Amino acid sequence: METQKLHRGRLIDHIQLVVQDLAASHNFYAAILSALHVPLGGTGDGYFWADELFVTSATSPAALGVLTGRHHLAFQAKDRAMVEHFYQVALAHGGQDNGAPGERPYHPGYYAAFVLDPDGNNIEAVFHGDAQRSADSVVISF
Template identity: 60%
Template sequence: MTWHTGRLIDHVHLRARNFVATRHFYTAVLGVLGLRIDQSGEGWFQVDELFVDAADARTIPTHIHLALQARDRAMVDAFYKTALAAGGKDNGAPGERHYHPGYYAAFVLDPDGNNIEAVFHGPVQRSAASVELNPA
């Protein structure tokens, strides 16, 4: 089995109050970004470094800001439109931000109130699509 990861974050773990609504939301918005849920089980799913499971009586839903990479401005726009159609709430329409020249992003709140961003940093050249891990 090979999996892909970045350099700093091993994984981000979200706990969902309404797991069905949350899975629907992430299936839709990740699909627009060219990603799909690649691992799942009863009450959980994972895609790349994102792990989501159902909150229960002993745990509470998360409340974080998570920024997802987009390949271009059109992908940010599609993310925003799809996120709203999948039950997300507006938290900042697509547009340039002041963070650095070319920073184009959109923000939505997922079903549990997590602030989910899609961001395009402008034209860049990547050294690799991802880091591949192959267990020895």
């Protein structure tokens, strides 16, 4: 098994999605993550992973035969063009539109696109505008 670098100080250590059709999910996630310049970390019998996202089939021992519910995952993009590219790639690889690229009211400069993955998870690519370029962290108010 491959090893990963441990990143201390993150809020989330890892996320597991349990999907119905691993091949369809692999096709979708490999494409959108590539559009976001995130390489797949590896694959195995019944799973694949990238960074801290693990995607498994329901038959994987880690899944215990239960699909995860609907989730919302937001991936950071380096600019608006990357958000737009993510959206087009997602639609071409089994994603469904859930919000075309555009400004959102969450804070000034919040530019995002939303798609549903093959299992109905709400997947977002977001660029936080000038705040993202000028700081390592951004305070967001909801």
